[in-house]
Amino acid sequence: MKKLLLPLIAIAFSFSSANAQEKWSLEKCINYAKEHNIDLQLRKLDAEIQSNNTKQSKFDLLPNLNGNTGYDFSYGRTLTADNTYGDMNTQSGSVGLSASVTLFEGFQKYNSIKQNELDLQASLQDVEKAKEDLALNITSSYLNILFNKELLHIAQEKLKVTKLQIKRTEALVEAGTLPKGTLMEQNAQAAREALEVVNASNNLDLALLDLAQLLDLENPTEFDISIPELPVLNATRSMVDPESVFINALEFRPEMKAARYRLESSEKGLVIAKGQRAPSLSMSGYWGSSYSKDFQERGLLRDDNGDLILDDENRPQPIIIRNEMKLGDQLSNRERKSFGFNLRIPIFNGGIVNRNIANAKINIDRSKLNMENRKNDLRKEIQQAHANAKAAMNKYFSSETAVSSTEEAFRYTEEKFNLGLVNSVDYNQEKNNLFQAKSNLLQAKYEYIFRTKILDFYNGIEIKL
Structure with missing residues (x-):
């Protein structure tokens, strides 16, 4: 059993180690x-x-x-069936349904x-803008x-060259060609x-x-990225015209779409405010009934032939038929129904409607200014991105030339140093x-790549390496 268990533990450990050492691509980081x-x-x-608000509207x-129901308990003196006051404890209940619908109110709804x-739609564009900024x-x-990985590699290569040179210097010092102080300087x-x-x-x-913190990873200690195949940088690449990028970006950039949606929304707000001046017509209906435990069903006193029996003043004589009517009978006999229309004509409401219309016009002006401001910001961002990309390109190819010439100078100096002439x-x-x-050169390289990616980003090209 132990012989079987140990290999399984080793396999599980190897899988967990492989997962811990998994390297992240740019696409995986963004997703x-x-x-x-x-x-x-x-x-x-x-x-x-905002989606819920749209559904609710x-x-x-x-x-x-709407339905309603209630049950009441009453105590104390009250009017009795004999038209006199007395102490009574009563119980009563009610039930009802009411409905209404607006038929017209200036198309406000x-x-x-x-x-x-x-x-x-503006909120959804805000989400897209946040996604792109995050990417x-x-x-x-x-x-x-x-950049820092390659910078570390350069530092390591530099140290490697120095260590090789120390070995040569040690041999030259032992041969008496170079003084011992040279070796000490090399070690320092x-x-x-x-x-x-x-x-x-x-x-x-x-x-x-x-x-790792930008990704909100809980354990960043094992985090590492994969090395992608970077784009080839060449001097023949032509920079896109910033004005054409700007014209293109006006149509598809999410911040511009959001600004347009908000302008249209403010224009709808003005239409809604003006609709408050229109009459409103609504229809309503009601059904209800009630029940009382002490309800007495009353009738009129009649003789054997069915004729009313009158008192001395020729008035019909009331008589109690039942002391308490059943719940179903009461609800049926005491139900109430209503149906009607209500027309509301606004005449004067303290200037509220005029104020709402004036504020709606101000909101339109504000939305227009916000849109113009966003447009100006976008133009400036694209112009700056173009200038940065162009400067980074020039810096990169100038640095490339500088490295080539410095390598030649170093080889010449190294040869002279080995001969003791330097x-x-x-x-x-x-x-x-x-x-x-x-x-x-390395710094210029990654700056050039990033600046061109930003320019592509404004031109609607997905960020990839």
């Missing part, structure tokens, strides 16, 4: 964030509330139907439905991790570069933590220049 990001979930809940067109539908933030963090340089490796590793850990200070300076140029 996960869309499902778990709390701010985005709050946006979705706001849209659900449609139900408002239907008639309302109909326009409210339209307004709520527009508000719902952009994740892409930035993802590229920052890739290696210590400084080892610290650079530690700092680069720490920066990578922090970049991974930033993305001291270690000049050698290390040239080596630092080379790796600084590589770091600058």
